[in-house]
Each structure stands twice: as structure tokens, then as C-alpha cells.
Amino acid sequence: MRAPDFKLSRAPSGRLVLTTAAGAVHEGVLPVRAFPVSEPGGGLALVSAEGRELAWIDHPDALSAAMRTLVEEALAAREFLPEIRRVRSVSGYATPSTWIVETDRGETTFVLRGEDDIRRMGPGRLLVADASGVQYLIRDLAALDRASRRLLDRFL
Numbered sequence: 001m002r003a004p005d006f007k008l009s010r011a012p013s014g015r016l017v018l019t020t021a022a023g024a025v026h027e028g029v030l031p032v033r034a035f036p037v038s039e040p041g042g043g044l045a046l047v048s049a050e051g052r053e054l055a056w057i058d059h060p061d062a063l064s065a066a067m068r069t070l071v072e073e074a075l076a077a078r079e080f081l082p083e084i085r086r087v088r089s090v091s092g093y094a095t096p097s098t099w100i101v102e103t104d105r106g107e108t109t110f111v112l113r114g115e116d117d118i119r120r121m122g123p124g125r126l127l128v129a130d131a132s133g134v135q136y137l138i139r140d141l142a143a144l145d146r147a148s149r150r151l152l153d154r155f156l
Contacts, residue, residue, distance in 0.1 A: 006055050008046075008067045016074055018046055018054055026054055031071045036079065037121050037137060044071070082108070083137045084128065087148040093155075096131065103136065110134065115155050126152075 005021040008029070016029040028049035035042055046055040060068055082103035091098040095114045100107065110130035112118070117129040126138040141149065 004055065004057065004063060004067070008070050010070060016046075016070060020054075029054060030078065031074050033075065033079075036081070037125070037127060081135060081137050083139055086145060087151045090151050090154075101136070110136075112155070118152075118155055
């Protein structure tokens with residue numbers, strides 16, 4: 001892995017600043033993962049406030065510890081993808097239905113509008129979108145408890 005040819009810092013406003021090897025300074029830079037669900041540790045782009053790609057990072061491990069921390073903090077602030085760990089109950093098997101689930105961020109209740117709002121993202125990986133547009137990840141269907149899998153099977 002080669003070291004990046006740019007520098008990242010944080011402005012007093014809290015926004016990320018990218019300085020290129022040529023000396024160009026871009027404030028308000030945002031990190032964007034290429035594949036946030038299927039490969040969250042993979043490549044990512046640093047984009048301008050206007051959405052233009054300024055730099056590409058093949059592997060975040062290529063960054064210095066300080067720059068990697070800045071990128072991880074910015075990603076955590078912008079990404080919200082709770083992971084479902086257990087399905088406690090479902091109000092009914094016809095949609096719309098109300099779901100009570102345990103996530104990595106605590107227990108929550110949401111409404112599933114239709115079966116189309118559960119999408120397969122690869123082997124054993126699902127993305128569930130609620131009626132409000134919040135997306136929930138099921139990283140490994142086989143790792144869920146038996147009762148949760150049984151409830152989900154009715155919708156798959």
C-alpha cells in the first residue's frame with residue numbers, strides 16, 4: 001500500500017480539510033465508502049462539498065493513524081446503519097406491519113411497508129428499509145436466533 005499524496009486536517013469549524021500535494025486546499029471534504037454494506041473496510045472517496053471526487057483511498061489502512069481517525073470520525077457522523085441483532089416481534093405477516101427489533105444501538109420499533117423493503121445484499125446479508133426511510137442491516141441471517149429467522153422467513 002502506498003501512502004496518500006494529500007494531507008487531511010480538521011478546520012476550526014470542525015469540517016475536514018484536504019490539502020493536495022500541489023498545495024490546493026479543499027474545506028468541507030466528505031469521505032464516502034464505495035461499498036458501505038458489502039465491503040465497509042474497502043475503498044472510499046474523499047469528495048468536495050459539491051460532490052466532486054478529490055481523492056481515492058484504496059485501503060484506509062494506508063492512511064496515517066491521525067488521518068484514519070479523522071476519516072472514521074467523519075464516517076461515523078454521517079453514516080447511520082443500525083444492525084438488527086434480534087427480531088422480537090412482528091405485528092402480522094401482511095404488510096404494512098410493525099416490527100420490534102434489537103439493534104446494535106438499542107431496541108426500536110418500525111413499520112415495514114412491504115416485502116420489497118427487505119433486500120438481499122449478498123449471501124445471508126439483508127437490508128431492511130422502514131416506512132421512514134431508515135435502513136437496518138442484517139449482517140448474517142444465519143447468526144440470528146431461531147425465532148428471529150422464523151419471523152423473517154415469512155417475509156423472504
